[in-house]
Amino acid sequence: MSWIVLIIALLVSMVWGIMFLRQLKTGLTTTALDDKFTWGLYVQGFFFFSALAGGILTFVGVVTLFELKSLNPLVEIGAAVSFGCLVAAGLLLGSDLGKPFRGTKILSGKNFASPLTWDFYMLSFCGLLIVLFLLGWIPKEGALTTLWSVLCLIAALGFVMIHTLFFLSRVGAGFRSQPFLGLDTLAQSLWGGMALITLIALSASITPVSMVRLLLIGTVLTLISLVGAQIAYLSNKRKGFDQKKIIGLDTFILVVLVLIQVFAPDNGFLLAVTSVLILAAVFMEKSHLMREYQVKPTLPLPYSRYEAAPEYAPTADEWILTLGSAGVCVFLSVAIIILRVS
Amino acid sequence: MRYGMVIDLQKCVGCNSCTVACRAEQGTPAGIHFHRVVKYEAGKYPNAKMRFLPMPCMHCQDPPCQKVCPTGATFMNGEGLVLIDPERCIGCRACMVACPYEARQFLWDLWTYFEGQLPTPYEQLKRKNYDKGTVVKCNFCIHRLEKGRKPACVETCPALARTFGDLDDPQSEVSRLIVLHRGAPFREELGTEPSVYYIRG
Numbered sequence: 001m002s003w004i005v006l007i008i009a010l011l012v013s014m015v016w017g018i019m020f021l022r023q024l025k026t027g028l029t030t031t032a033l034d035d036k037f038t039w040g041l042y043v044q045g046f047f048f049f050s051a052l053a054g055g056i057l058t059f060v061g062v063v064t065l066f067e068l069k070s071l072n073p074l075v076e077i078g079a080a081v082s083f084g085c086l087v088a089a090g091l092l093l094g095s096d097l098g099k100p101f102r103g104t105k106i107l108s109g110k111n112f113a114s115p116l117t118w119d120f121y122m123l124s125f126c127g128l129l130i131v132l133f134l135l136g137w138i139p140k141e142g143a144l145t146t147l148w149s150v151l152c153l154i155a156a157l158g159f160v161m162i163h164t165l166f167f168l169s170r171v172g173a174g175f176r177s178q179p180f181l182g183l184d185t186l187a188q189s190l191w192g193g194m195a196l197i198t199l200i201a202l203s204a205s206i207t208p209v210s211m212v213r214l215l216l217i218g219t220v221l222t223l224i225s226l227v228g229a230q231i232a233y234l235s236n237k238r239k240g241f242d243q244k245k246i247i248g249l250d251t252f253i254l255v256v257l258v259l260i261q262v263f264a265p266d267n268g269f270l271l272a273v274t275s276v277l278i279l280a281a282v283f284m285e286k287s288h289l290m291r292e293y294q295v296k297p298t299l300p301l302p303y304s305r306y307e308a309a310p311e312y313a314p315t316a317d318e319w320i321l322t323l324g325s326a327g328v329c330v331f332l333s334v335a336i337i338i339l340r341v342s
Numbered sequence: 343m344r345y346g347m348v349i350d351l352q353k354c355v356g357c358n359s360c361t362v363a364c365r366a367e368q369g370t371p372a373g374i375h376f377h378r379v380v381k382y383e384a385g386k387y388p389n390a391k392m393r394f395l396p397m398p399c400m401h402c403q404d405p406p407c408q409k410v411c412p413t414g415a416t417f418m419n420g421e422g423l424v425l426i427d428p429e430r431c432i433g434c435r436a437c438m439v440a441c442p443y444e445a446r447q448f449l450w451d452l453w454t455y456f457e458g459q460l461p462t463p464y465e466q467l468k469r470k471n472y473d474k475g476t477v478v479k480c481n482f483c484i485h486r487l488e489k490g491r492k493p494a495c496v497e498t499c500p501a502l503a504r505t506f507g508d509l510d511d512p513q514s515e516v517s518r519l520i521v522l523h524r525g526a527p528f529r530e531e532l533g534t535e536p537s538v539y540y541i542r543g
Binding site for chain 2: 100
C-alpha cells in the first residue's frame with residue numbers, strides 16, 4: 001500500500017516539477033495575480049502547509065518532552081510528515097517568488113525587521129531539527145532529548161507567531177485589523193496539525209482514544225478566536241470581514257466531534273472524515289485571511305472611488321503547482337517512513 | 343540633504359503630462375507607471391468638482407517597504423531616496439503589500455507597447471534596465487539628479503505645480519512653500535514621513 005501511495009505521489013511530484021520549470025520559463029504571468037492582488041494561492045498554500053508542519057512539530061515536541069512512549073510511533077511518522085509539509089511550504093513560497101534562485105540572499109540581507117527574514121530562519125531551523133531527529137542523532141531520552149523537544153516547540157510556535165506579523169503593515173495603513181489574529185493563527189496550526197496526526201494514526205492503525213478530545217480542544221480554541229473576531233466586527237461600520245461560513249463549518253465539526261466522543265469514540269471512519277473537514281476548514285481560513293487584506297483598495301475614499309475591487313481566481317497552473325506541492329509532501333513523508341522502517 | 347517634492351494641488355490640472363514624461367524618461371515597459379494621477383470627485387451637484395492627486399513614490403523616511411524587504415534590496419540612500427537594488431530583489435512582493443500608497447509594481451512580464459510586435463528601438467534601449475520578476479518604482483529620476491537636473495515630472499509640468507529641492511534646507515523653495523501653505527504629506531497619520539508634500543489641497 002505504501003509503495004502505491006509513493007508511486008502516485010512521485011508522479012504528482014513530477015507534474016509539479018514540470019509546471020515549476022514552465023513557470024520559471026514564462027514567469028508569474030501564468031498566475032492570476034496582479035499588482036492589486038499580489039499574494040494568492042501559493043502563499044495560501046505556504047501558510048497552510050507551514051501551519052500543519054508547525055502543529056505536528058508542536059505535537060512531536062510535547063510527546064517527546066512528556067516521554068509518552070505509547071505515542072512514540074506517531075512521533076516517528078509525525079516528524080517525517082512535518083518535514084514533508086515544510087518542504088511543500090518552501091516549494092510553494094519558492095513558486096511565488098519572481099526570482100526563486102535568489103532566495104538565499106535573505107541570509108545576506110540580514111533585515112531582522114522583516115517577518116520574511118524570521119520566517120526563513122525559523123523554517124530552516126525547524127527543518128534542521130527534524131533532519132537531526134530523522135538521522136537518529138536524537139536519543140530516546142535524556143538531557144539532549146529534552147533540549148531538542150524544547151527547541152522544537154520554540155521553532156514551531158515561533159514561525160506560527162511570525163505568520164501573524166505578515167499583514168501588520170497593512171493594518172498600520174488603515175486596513176481592518178483582526179484582533180484575534182495571533183490566537184487564531186496559533187489555534188489553526190495546532191488544530192490542523194492534530195487533524196493530520198489523527199489521519200496518520202488511523203492509517204497506521206494507531207488509535208489513541210485521546211485524539212478526539214484533543215481535536216475537541218483544538219476546535220474550541222479555533223472557534224473562540226473566530227467568533228471573538230466576528231463579535232468585534234459587529235461594531236465596525238466597515239463590513240466585509242465575514243467569517244460566517246468558516247464559523248459555521250467549525251461549529252458543525254464541533255458538534256460532530258462531540259457526537260463521536262459520546263456515541264462512537266472508536267469509529268475510525270467518522271474520525272477520518274472529520275479530520276479531513278478540519279484540514280479543509282484550516283485551508284479556508286488561510287484563504288480568507290489572504291483575501292481579507294487584499295480585496296480592498298489601499299488608498300482610502302474618495303481617492304479610490306474609481307478603483308475596481310480586485311478579483312482573484314487561481315488559474316489552472318496555480319492549482320496544479322499547489323496540488324503538486326502536496327504530492328511532494330506525501331512523497332517525501334512516505335519515502336522517509338519507508339526508509340526508517342527498512 | 344533630503345530630497346523632497348511639493349505639489350500644488352490648485353495648480354494641477356490633471357493633464358497627466360507628468361505621467362507621460364515619467365514613462366518616456368524611465369522607458370518603463372507597457373503597463374508599468376512609476377507615477378500616476380488619481381482622480382476623485384469632491385462636493386455634490388451642482389457644486390461637484392473633479393480633483394486630481396498626482397502620486398509618485400513618497401520616498402518615506404520611515405518606509406514600510408524597506409522594513410519588510412528580507413534581502414535589503416530596498417534601501418535608502420544618503421539623500422533620503424528610497425531605492426531598489428534589482429540585483430538583490432527576489433520578487434517576494436512583500437514591499438507591495440506593505441506600501442500604503444500603491445507606489446510599487448511588479449514586472450510580471452516585459453510587455454511591449456505594440457502588442458504582437460517586436461519592441462521599438464527605444465524600448466530595446468531602455469529594457470535592459472528592467473528585470474522580469476522584480477519590483478520597480480519611482481526613483482525621483484536619480485540619474486538626472488546626479489547630473490544636477492530635476493526629475494522629469496517636475497521639468498515637464500506645464501502648470502508649474504511641482505517644486506523639487508532639499509527639505510533639510512530651510513531656505514530652499516520646497517521648505518518655504520511648505521511653511522507658507524502649511525503643506526502636508528498624504529496620509530500623514532500613518533507615520534511613514536513622506537518626502538512628498540501637498541499644498542493648497
